[in-house]
Amino acid sequence: MVSNTVKLLGVSGSLRNLRHGKGSDILVEEINQIHTREHLIEYLSSQAQICLSSFIEAGRKDNKSFDKILKNLKRLPGVNGLSNSEVLLVAGLWAAKQNNVEIEHVSLSDIFGNEKNAKEKIYSFLNKIKEANGILVSGPVYFGDRGSLTHDFLQLLRVNSKLVKDKVFAGITVGAKRNGGQETTLIYQMLDFINIGMLAVGNDAESTAQYGGTGHAGDVGDIAKDYYGINTAIGTGNRISNVLKMINSTKDTALKKKPKIGIIVLQDKNNKVLNYVKKTIINSYLSKVADFRLLYLVNESIKSCIACDICPTEVDDDRIYRCIIKSKKDVFSSIHEEMIDFDAILIGGFSPENYESLKSVYQKFMERTRYLRRSDYLLSNYLVVPLIFKDVNSRENLETRIITSMIRHHTIIYSPIIFNELDNRLINFEKAIGDLEQFVEMAKKIAVGRIKYNATALEYEHYNPVGYTLSSAKDKDFTTIQKRKTAMNKRRVRFKQMLTRRVIYNG
Ligand SMILES: Cc1cc2nc3c(=O)[nH]c(=O)nc-3n(C[C@H](O)[C@H](O)[C@H](O)COP(=O)(O)O)c2cc1C
Structure with missing residues (x-):
């Protein structure tokens, strides 16, 4: 009997992420409650807005320096708001959910960002990876390439490649410039993930059938206006989830x-x-x-x-x-x-x-x-x-x-x-x-x-x-x-x- 459960693990590579800890589970519950594209757009827009207000509240309004603002942001419980690349990750995960694929969410800043309980966190993360059929990574473009969190993730998988062998990978990136390196980032990471044994897909035919999701946003909260980028992220979630289901359907054949x-x-x-x-x-x-x-x-x-x-x-x-x-x-x-x-x-x-x-x-x-x-x-x-x-x-x-x-x-x-x-x-x-x-x-x-x-x-x-x-x-x-x-x-x-x-x- 073919198991119908197909799992997609959404991984956030944002250093400015607002979801962490139990915020990840809450986020998945929130995504599960969204049933229409209109509702999704509304939700993404309000989460991007929360991101901007949190940033202002955390110190921008008092002209605090960014390290202080970041410290204050990290003190928040991690259950509200989404950074730019988190927004697109949610768009991709939502599309996968609409295709009846089970979704999970992990923020890499939770895993690599601090020393506390580092080993336990990595162990539990590896278990999540083991259980997943596919991985969708979304992160910012830094210097035309991935950021260090996504790189740490890749390094972790390079020494645990058995866990992802023959599983499916797709990527989403966000950059401040219209052509600031979204595609180079997607290409480099795709090459690296296939070279540890994964299969790669891009975004779907309904969007543009290219390398994955490409967002254009620089300042906090900007991504909500980038409908084209959101569309490519939805297309990426669609594509990876359809391929996961297709592979799952071959079990008894x-x-x-x-x-x-x-x-x-x-x-x-x-x-x-x-x-x-x-x-x-x-x-x-x-x-x-x-x-x-x-x-x-x-x-x-x-x-x-x-x-x-x-x-x-x-x-x-x-x-x-x-x-x-x-x-x-x-x-x-x-x-x-x-x-x-x-x-x-x-x-x-x-x-x-x-x-x-x-x-x-x-x-x-x-x-x-x-x-x-x-x-x-x-x-x-x-x-x-x-x-x-x-x-x-x-x-x-x-x-x-x-x-x-x-x-x-x-x-x-x-x-x-x-x-x-x-x-x-x-x-x-x-x-x-x-x-x-x-x-x-x-x-x-x-x-x-x-x-x-x-x-x-x-x-x-x-x-x-x-x-x-x-x-x-x-x-x-x-x-x-x-x-x-x-x-x-x-x-x-x-x-x-x-x-x-x-x-x-x-x-
Ligand atoms: C160190 C650093 C390097 C960056 N390099 C690029 C770049 O090469 N191209 C680009 O378009 N944006 C670049 N950006 C902008 C971010 O990609 C952009 O602000 C993005 O929205 C951040 O996503 P996040 O809010 O989800 O973390 C850079 C930002 C930082 C901090």
């Missing part, structure tokens, strides 16, 4: 056959990757556990995206290739069907120190996937992992770029699999193969979850053209809406058939 895993190679030098992939993956014992499909695109022609105002050209069945570029010489139309039929994707290639004789279609490939994203997230919930054969001296950051581009396809990101090469020899073969084996296990699970989700729970992962006026207008067109509904139904039917054909129930 399995794929009947091996998962179909696409290996998309976009960069190579003298066929190194081609040979490595054939030898170490396709023609190895690994082919017993997965059905690997190689898309070696290095020698293919890929034209640049021409940035159409209306993309894709038509709203239609997922199986139909709908990018405007139809040239026979261009490889996309011939790989489209295969690509949307994978269960998971390994994507990358060779990353060199010396670029001489490197062939790369990487950037063109990536920009051309735009039509897949805009076809209501055709790659939604694919498990994606960068697969890099890397000269140890390479400084290309290919794995990071793959992650930051592919997460926008509403995917689930797995820690990069990197084969390091030195003097034409792979020097970490065992480790990388071990990572690959673990990835295959996760791919099986996510594949079942994705099939079940698309067959039974798929609502409407509608591409929301934020920033594109022309597309927005076309999207509201009556026939477009009807066509989208039909296309979505066809997607559902395709996955229903897949569910019968490919998934078994063990329970």
